[in-house]
Amino acid sequence: MIEQAKQFLVQCYQELEKSESELYERIYEVEKEIEETGYYTHTYEELEHGAKMAWRNSNRCIGRLFWERLEVKDCRHMDMEEEVAEALTDHIREATNGGKIQSTISIFKPKTEASEIRIWNHQLLRYAGYETGDGVIGDPASVELTKRAMELGWQGKGTSFDILPHIFHIDDRAPVWYDVPEDAIEEVELRHPEYDWFRELELRWYAVPIISDMRLEIGGIDYTCAPFNGWYMETEIGARNLADDFRYDLLPVVARKMGIDTKRNSSLWKDRALVELNQAVLYSFQQDGVSLVDHHTAAQQFQVFQKNECKYARQVTGDWSWLNPPVSPATTPIFHQSYEDRMDTPNYFYQSCPFS
Numbered sequence: 001m002i003e004q005a006k007q008f009l010v011q012c013y014q015e016l017e018k019s020e021s022e023l024y025e026r027i028y029e030v031e032k033e034i035e036e037t038g039y040y041t042h043t044y045e046e047l048e049h050g051a052k053m054a055w056r057n058s059n060r061c062i063g064r065l066f067w068e069r070l071e072v073k074d075c076r077h078m079d080m081e082e083e084v085a086e087a088l089t090d091h092i093r094e095a096t097n098g099g100k101i102q103s104t105i106s107i108f109k110p111k112t113e114a115s116e117i118r119i120w121n122h123q124l125l126r127y128a129g130y131e132t133g134d135g136v137i138g139d140p141a142s143v144e145l146t147k148r149a150m151e152l153g154w155q156g157k158g159t160s161f162d163i164l165p166h167i168f169h170i171d172d173r174a175p176v177w178y179d180v181p182e183d184a185i186e187e188v189e190l191r192h193p194e195y196d197w198f199r200e201l202e203l204r205w206y207a208v209p210i211i212s213d214m215r216l217e218i219g220g221i222d223y224t225c226a227p228f229n230g231w232y233m234e235t236e237i238g239a240r241n242l243a244d245d246f247r248y249d250l251l252p253v254v255a256r257k258m259g260i261d262t263k264r265n266s267s268l269w270k271d272r273a274l275v276e277l278n279q280a281v282l283y284s285f286q287q288d289g290v291s292l293v294d295h296h297t298a299a300q301q302f303q304v305f306q307k308n309e310c311k312y313a314r315q316v317t318g319d320w321s322w323l324n325p326p327v328s329p330a331t332t333p334i335f336h337q338s339y340e341d342r343m344d345t346p347n348y349f350y351q352s353c354p355f356s
């Protein structure tokens with residue numbers, strides 16, 4: 001622990017341009033706290049900069065240019081269910097910001113022998129998935145969690161776009177669930193700039209992606225409950241969530257409405273439906289004034305991030321297979337470069353499923 005703490009403090013204080021004496025005083029303080037309690041408590045400044053460093057180190061993230069602009073909400077003092085639930089709803093409201101989305105992270109108390117908070121949701125906003133005799137209604141990716149929610153007493157409306165409740169547990173207490181207040185949920189109804197029939201598909205998606213199941217590690221301390229959001233890249237919605245045949249599987253219906261022969265691969269019906277689906281996402285979010293970035297702009301911004309990091313003599317690590325957008329990857333500069341996929345800390349990590 002002490003080694004990880006020291007390594008973090010040295011880099012963090014150097015980046016924050018603190019003096020040597022401040023650094024050594026802090027290291028001494030931290031050593032004492034670790035000797036006495038086995039852990040140490042980050043100052044708000046260390047927490048804030050650590051969360052930003054973790055974003056900067058996220059190898060799979062194309063959106064890292066804006067790593068220094070992250071709103072860090074310190075929720076480490078909370079250990080009652082009601083206040084955690086309220087903090088999650090506050091996060092959604094503040095991040096949404098009327099459509100001008102703000103990158104935000106809410107950091108709850110870290111894991112110790114005696115305590116841990118885990119959110120069961122993958123994202124604070126996500127649609128339920130109901131398994132029926134002939135297929136899934138809603139998001140197949142949510143079938144497991146939807147079952148757990150219903151076992152806990154939650155009742156969904158049964159539509160394809162029911163927002164799941166927040167489910168979490170604190171320490172070894174039973175899990176609780178809270179519906180997300182409707183007035184906190186911003187969604188975009190999907191329409192297409194040319195195809196008027198598109199709105200008849202009655203498709204929609206929520207405005208803000210808020211990842212709530214990853215662990216933030218800073219200097220040896222594990223924040224197992226630290227939901228964070230940015231804004232979407234359109235391909236996430238248009239090329240994956242709505243297109244994957246194991247998600248909403250919409251390419252066949254879009255291609256058919258476009259009048260393309262879906263019997264032959266060589267008609268490229270999947271590719272043409274894909275582009276129009278992504279065009280609809282871009283158009284609808286822009287019309288509604290909700291932040292979103294297209295994959296070409298995002299890739300260009302990532303190039304600027306790489307140039308900036310060079311100036312600070314920091315290597316940009318990356319996971320090439322995730323950095324490439326799923327639509328037209330070879331038309332972006334990322335495709336024609338390679339990246340070392342080394343996991344530096346601070347960083348965001350996967351963690352065990354809290355309910356399986």
Ligand code: HEM
Nearest residue numbers: 055058060061062063066103228229230231232233293348
């Ligand atoms: C500001 C706008 C942002 C955009 C457009 C963006 C874009 C993306 C995209 C497209 C992915 C790939 C996701 C997927 O394919 O499922 C990703 C991954 C990731 N992003 Fe960002 N991001 C943004 C902000 C953030 C922020 C604020 C954080 C954390 C503070 C973050 C941390 C991550 C992490 C940890 C991953 C990898 C997730 C995994 O391994 O499953 N990103 N990002």
Ligand SMILES: N=C(Nc1cccc(CNC[C@@H]2CCCN2)c1)c1cccs1
Nearest residue numbers: 063209210211228229230231232233236
């Ligand atoms: N735009 C975003 N997308 C994103 C970022 C991290 C993780 C994810 C979810 N990735 C896992 C999903 C589900 C399987 C494949 N994709 C999405 C952001 C979410 C939170 C901050 S930015």
